[in-house]
Amino acid sequence: KQIVVLPGDGIGKEIMKSAVRVLQAIAENFNHQFTFSEQLIGGAAIDQDQSPLPQATIQACKKADAVLLGAVGGEKWDSLPGDQRPEKGLLGIRKELGLFANLRPIKAFSPLLHASPLKEELVNGSDILIIRELTGGLYFGEPKKRIPEENAVVDTLYYTQEEIERIIDKAFQTAKTRRKHVTSVDKANVLESSRMWREIVEEKSKAYPDVTVNHLLVDAAAMKLITNPKQFDVIVTENMFGDILSDEASVLTGSLGMLPSASVRTDGVGLYEPVHGSAPDIAGKGIANPLGMILSASSMLRQSFGMEQEADEIENAIQTTLEQGYHTPDLMIKNGTVVGTEEMTDLVIGNLA
Amino acid sequence: KQIVVLPGDGIGKEIMKSAVRVLQAIAENFNHQFTFSEQLIGGAAIDQDQSPLPQATIQACKKADAVLLGAVGGEKWDSLPGDQRPEKGLLGIRKELGLFANLRPIKAFSPLLHASPLKEELVNGSDILIIRELTGGLYFGEPKKRIPEENAVVDTLYYTQEEIERIIDKAFQTAKTRRKHVTSVDKANVLESSRMWREIVEEKSKAYPDVTVNHLLVDAAAMKLITNPKQFDVIVTENMFGDILSDEASVLTGSLGMLPSASVRTDGVGLYEPVHGSAPDIAGKGIANPLGMILSASSMLRQSFGMEQEADEIENAIQTTLEQGYHTPDLMIKNGTVVGTEEMTDLVIGNLA
Ligand SMILES: CC(C)[C@H](C(=O)O)[C@@H](O)C(=O)O
Numbered sequence: 001k002q003i004v005v006l007p008g009d010g011i012g013k014e015i016m017k018s019a020v021r022v023l024q025a026i027a028e029n030f031n032h033q034f035t036f037s038e039q040l041i042g043g044a045a046i047d048q049d050q051s052p053l054p055q056a057t058i059q060a061c062k063k064a065d066a067v068l069l070g071a072v073g074g075e076k077w078d079s080l081p082g083d084q085r086p087e088k089g090l091l092g093i094r095k096e097l098g099l100f101a102n103l104r105p106i107k108a109f110s111p112l113l114h115a116s117p118l119k120e121e122l123v124n125g126s127d128i129l130i131i132r133e134l135t136g137g138l139y140f141g142e143p144k145k146r147i148p149e150e151n152a153v154v155d156t157l158y159y160t161q162e163e164i165e166r167i168i169d170k171a172f173q174t175a176k177t178r179r180k181h182v183t184s185v186d187k188a189n190v191l192e193s194s195r196m197w198r199e200i201v202e203e204k205s206k207a208y209p210d211v212t213v214n215h216l217l218v219d220a221a222a223m224k225l226i227t228n229p230k231q232f233d234v235i236v237t238e239n240m241f242g243d244i245l246s247d248e249a250s251v252l253t254g255s256l257g258m259l260p261s262a263s264v265r266t267d268g269v270g271l272y273e274p275v276h277g278s279a280p281d282i283a284g285k286g287i288a289n290p291l292g293m294i295l296s297a298s299s300m301l302r303q304s305f306g307m308e309q310e311a312d313e314i315e316n317a318i319q320t321t322l323e324q325g326y327h328t329p330d331l332m333i334k335n336g337t338v339v340g341t342e343e344m345t346d347l348v349i350g351n352l353a
Numbered sequence: 354k355q356i357v358v359l360p361g362d363g364i365g366k367e368i369m370k371s372a373v374r375v376l377q378a379i380a381e382n383f384n385h386q387f388t389f390s391e392q393l394i395g396g397a398a399i400d401q402d403q404s405p406l407p408q409a410t411i412q413a414c415k416k417a418d419a420v421l422l423g424a425v426g427g428e429k430w431d432s433l434p435g436d437q438r439p440e441k442g443l444l445g446i447r448k449e450l451g452l453f454a455n456l457r458p459i460k461a462f463s464p465l466l467h468a469s470p471l472k473e474e475l476v477n478g479s480d481i482l483i484i485r486e487l488t489g490g491l492y493f494g495e496p497k498k499r500i501p502e503e504n505a506v507v508d509t510l511y512y513t514q515e516e517i518e519r520i521i522d523k524a525f526q527t528a529k530t531r532r533k534h535v536t537s538v539d540k541a542n543v544l545e546s547s548r549m550w551r552e553i554v555e556e557k558s559k560a561y562p563d564v565t566v567n568h569l570l571v572d573a574a575a576m577k578l579i580t581n582p583k584q585f586d587v588i589v590t591e592n593m594f595g596d597i598l599s600d601e602a603s604v605l606t607g608s609l610g611m612l613p614s615a616s617v618r619t620d621g622v623g624l625y626e627p628v629h630g631s632a633p634d635i636a637g638k639g640i641a642n643p644l645g646m647i648l649s650a651s652s653m654l655r656q657s658f659g660m661e662q663e664a665d666e667i668e669n670a671i672q673t674t675l676e677q678g679y680h681t682p683d684l685m686i687k688n689g690t691v692v693g694t695e696e697m698t699d700l701v702i703g704n705l706a
């Protein structure tokens with residue numbers, strides 16, 4: 001399997017090393033062949049190549065079976081114009097690869113629950129999968145520009161029917177493998193695109209009689225994620241709403257540093273990255289939490305390569321390591337032992353079956 | 354003072370009665386003249402007049418010094434086409450009156466804190482004012498329609514420079530009367546409108562040297578509202594982000610039923626409504642919480658009429674009533690006494706100085 005690794009900026013480089021080491025251990029245990037090709041993206045690419053997404057990176061990713069991404073961005077590049085910033089590399093590679101579905105699982109990890117901002121009984125047992133449309137809507141619609149004649153500015157929320165249909169299909173298909181409920185989030189009382197979205201959900205739902213579905217306005221969803229997160233199974237929504245709600249949901253369980261995300265298309269190719277950012281403030285100190293990145297790698301094994309057993313093994317090793325009380329400084333485990341990035345990685349590898 | 358009252362739907366009618374009674378008591382105590390003109394809006398207007406916002410309502414509101422609104426909407430009208438729904442009345446009156454600034458204070462009420470979904474120490478002492486742009490952006494931008502030739506749909510996020518400037522001014526001016534900090538929320542790494550927004554904030558901030566300002570991406574804001582609500586003083590943001598974030602924030606303190614909102618323009622005319630909805634499930638039962646509506650009325654006294662003392666008196670009476678342990682069923686006060694809408698109103702009036 002050909003894997004492109006894009007460490008990116010800040011702690012991206014450190015945590016990517018961890019993920020590659022875990023994958024190498026898995027390859028040995030299971031007799032797989034993984035080849036890794038490292039490429040530039042984000043600020044690192046701007047520094048070396050004057051572009052957040054060099055052609056060489058795009059070409060390598062297009063030939064790969066899957067892509068691992070660390071994190072992009074940092075203050076150093078914040079004053080660059082919009083289209084030359086590190087984030088543009090991330091948006092660009094999603095679009096170039098046609099990765100229209102972003103999957104973000106949020107699951108309460110029992111050893112970390114006390115670090116949740118919510119009362120534990122509210123969040124304990126919650127297990128949400130947010131499916132966000134990733135290549136349409138306000139992110140890419142045109143026009144997106146200043147209008148000097150009107151002294152105004154415009155961005156455009158544009159969706160084709162097909163773009164909506166394929167993400168809704170993804171949501172229903174995924175719900176079938178889980179608790180069989182889909183919550184579709186929109187703003188149908190204001191947006192025409194949401195009204196079309198809602199119609200398509202209704203239409204599609206007929207093909208999935210075993211999956212129940214309900215509609216929720218985005219403002220209500222933002223409330224209910226906090227007041228009753230357990231009510232959700234799969235949440236599906238458009239790009240911008242998904243950006244906001246998935247970040248909101250990511251802090252509920254007290255373990256942001258551990259959350260993976262997968263951006264996929266229909267043929268199995270995907271890009272896997274942790275939910276957290278490049279954390280420039282702790283970069284280079286060897287204390288970054290590698291678990292979000294390692295869990296992203298295990299998600300790659302499961303979703304792009306169909307390697308269920310291998311993924312289970314990594315996830316079990318992480319669970320064991322946390323239960324043994326080991327954690328990086330960002331996590332809080334009562335009476336636990338604080339370790340750095342490398343030591344954490346060693347411990348996880350040591351706990352592989 | 355001419356006040357138009359728009360009870361609207363569901364519990365709107367019941368809680369509006371409470372607010373009018375409290376205002377009448379205040380008028381007596383302070384020797385004011387308030388005249389009330391009741392008009393139709395929302396579902397009630399659709400039922401009687403085939404329109405969610407009849408011309409008579411618009412005319413009456415345009416002549417008024419302030420408008421009180423209960424709540425609009427309900428399942429009964431959910432299957433109507435988008436432009437004939439109750440919410441259209443609300444959007445329409447905001448636009449007709451040019452109410453470009455929506456102010457939503459979120460303050461922890463000590464007797465209710467244990468009902469917060471957050472750990473009490475996180476939320477205790479928080480005091481946030483969200484200022485949402487209310488008449489621009491995705492809500493009103495054109496085109497907003499299906500595009501049959503492309504099998505697609507479009508909504509438009511449009512802002513003029515002037516629209517952004519006046520809401521940013523409102524935020525800085527309001528911050529001066531509070532803790533002198535503004536957090537401007539945008540998505541400048543993706544939206545051109547956000548980049549213009551950020552430039553205007555930077556430019557405007559020069560005129561308010563005593564107010565500090567920081568920028569936050571909307572996804573980060575959605576996280577930080579939960580993990581550290583106390584860091585915020587005034588938050589200012591565009592219409593759709595404001596809709597989502599203000600509803601998210603409204604559940605933090607465990608007292609959604611008590612939150613007022615004010616929609617104002619520069620000359621002091623405003624529309625005041627509670628944050629909660631029309632709650633059709635409890636309508637007509639006499640158990641609705643009138644405090645959000647009563648606090649909206651006190652906000653009207655303060656902001657549209659400059660009646661600070663009168664507003665203080667209402668707010669103190671409510672605080673006293675809660676401290677005496679009285680609450681409607683939606684609130685939870687340990688060892689408190691549950692009362693209905695009318696009894697709650699009597700108690701508040703009894704506690705006026
Ligand atoms: C960096 C930014 C452009 C990106 C997005 O908004 O999609 C990020 O917030 C994310 O969610 O992956």
Ligand SMILES: CC(C)[C@H](C(=O)O)[C@@H](O)C(=O)O
Binds near residue numbers: 219444
């Ligand atoms: C009813 C709806 C159109 C409205 C809005 O989105 O503005 C409501 O959610 C609000 O926040 O007042």
